[in-house]
Amino acid sequence: MGGFLISMQLQDKYRIALLSAYAIALHGFESLLPTPIPWLKLGLANIITLIALLLYGIRVAITITLIRVTLASLFTGTFLGPAFILSLGGGVTSTLSMWFVLSISPGLLSPIGLSLIGALFHNIAQLFLAYFLFIQRIEAILLISPVIIFIGTLTGTVNGVVSGILLKDLKKADKKIQNENKSE
Amino acid sequence: MNLKNLFEGTTKADRILFIVLIFLSFSGIVFMKEVLPEGKTVRIEVNGHPVYLLPVEKDRVVSVDGPEGETVIEIKNHKVRITKSPCYNKLCIHQGWIESGAIVCLPNRVVITIGNHKENPPIPPFDKGGDGGIFDIDAVTG
Numbered sequence: 001m002g003g004f005l006i007s008m009q010l011q012d013k014y015r016i017a018l019l020s021a022y023a024i025a026l027h028g029f030e031s032l033l034p035t036p037i038p039w040l041k042l043g044l045a046n047i048i049t050l051i052a053l054l055l056y057g058i059r060v061a062i063t064i065t066l067i068r069v070t071l072a073s074l075f076t077g078t079f080l081g082p083a084f085i086l087s088l089g090g091g092v093t094s095t096l097s098m099w100f101v102l103s104i105s106p107g108l109l110s111p112i113g114l115s116l117i118g119a120l121f122h123n124i125a126q127l128f129l130a131y132f133l134f135i136q137r138i139e140a141i142l143l144i145s146p147v148i149i150f151i152g153t154l155t156g157t158v159n160g161v162v163s164g165i166l167l168k169d170l171k172k173a174d175k176k177i178q179n180e181n182k183s184e
Numbered sequence: 185m186n187l188k189n190l191f192e193g194t195t196k197a198d199r200i201l202f203i204v205l206i207f208l209s210f211s212g213i214v215f216m217k218e219v220l221p222e223g224k225t226v227r228i229e230v231n232g233h234p235v236y237l238l239p240v241e242k243d244r245v246v247s248v249d250g251p252e253g254e255t256v257i258e259i260k261n262h263k264v265r266i267t268k269s270p271c272y273n274k275l276c277i278h279q280g281w282i283e284s285g286a287i288v289c290l291p292n293r294v295v296i297t298i299g300n301h302k303e304n305p306p307i308p309p310f311d312k313g314g315d316g317g318i319f320d321i322d323a324v325t326g
Contacts, residue, residue, distance in 0.1 A: 109198055109201070110198050112198050112202075113197055113198035113201050113202075116205060117201070120205065142216055143216050146209040146216060147209070147213060149208070149209040153209060157202065
């Protein structure tokens with residue numbers, strides 16, 4: 001991990017710091033929102049993960065996920081608790097699944113599709129962890145799974161749409177900066 | 185920005201994935217409701233005291249003693265009825281099979297409800313203890 005951090009470009013460090021801050025802010029904001037059902041979460045931080053993955057690759061995306069999960073749990077006081085374990089498992093699995101789909105066939109899915117994949121695997125990982133670590137009642141998990149996957153599909157679509165808009169704007173801004181640099 | 189712009193750039197695979205996920209989760213919800221037991225229980229009260237708490241899935245016949253005499257309750261195919269009652273008008277027997285709700289036999293003070301009862305079931309060896317079952321027995325320790 002140390003060597004990995006040293007070998008990382010300075011630019012990467014700035015990106016990771018900035019995007020992690022955004023992700024933590026969204027994660028924290030989300031935990032303040034009242035939800036009708038306790039396990040209903042919007043997964044807003046996934047927007048940042050997805051953008052990081054598409055713009056800067058898996059290394060940046062997974063680093064941001066790890067930083068976000070760890071720091072957000074420290075801030076909310078759930079570090080190393082059940083919520084932290086679920087959050088970590090879900091976050092890492094979701095990031096890796098999006099990267100996997102993206103690397104085997106880039107262009108197959110738009111940000112919306114990738115977000116759906118991320119949401120699905122986030123939920124699957126959490127259900128597995130919840131079963132093996134906490135609940136151990138298969139009928140309860142089976143009963144709740146389709147509901148969670150359904151809600152995940154809806155929130156995943158919303159996050160994907162937001163990611164798509166942000167990415168488009170970011171690319172536009174990037175082009176503008178590059179053009180200005182060229183003309184100077 | 186109109187709605188179409190929001191979904192601009194989605195691929196065919198995106199749409200297929202979305203539809204598959206919605207379809208799977210919907211059929212999953214329906215399937216789970218059909219397959220899994222709802223955990224309903226039959227609760228039998230005599231004189232205001234719970235005497236029996238039985239799973240609705242298991243067919244059986246039980247009898248309880250009320251102030252007027254013996255009431256016989258049958259559980260079969262997730263339904264419940266009273267088959268024998270000492271009361272004079274036999275309204276409870278005429279009510280027949282119920283799948284949900286309650287049967288009340290006022291003369292014999294028997295109340296049967298079907299629902300998701302959360303309390304712990306009364307312990308069977310004491311469940312025929314006169315009018316109150318185990319809830320009237322004071323624990324004596326020492």
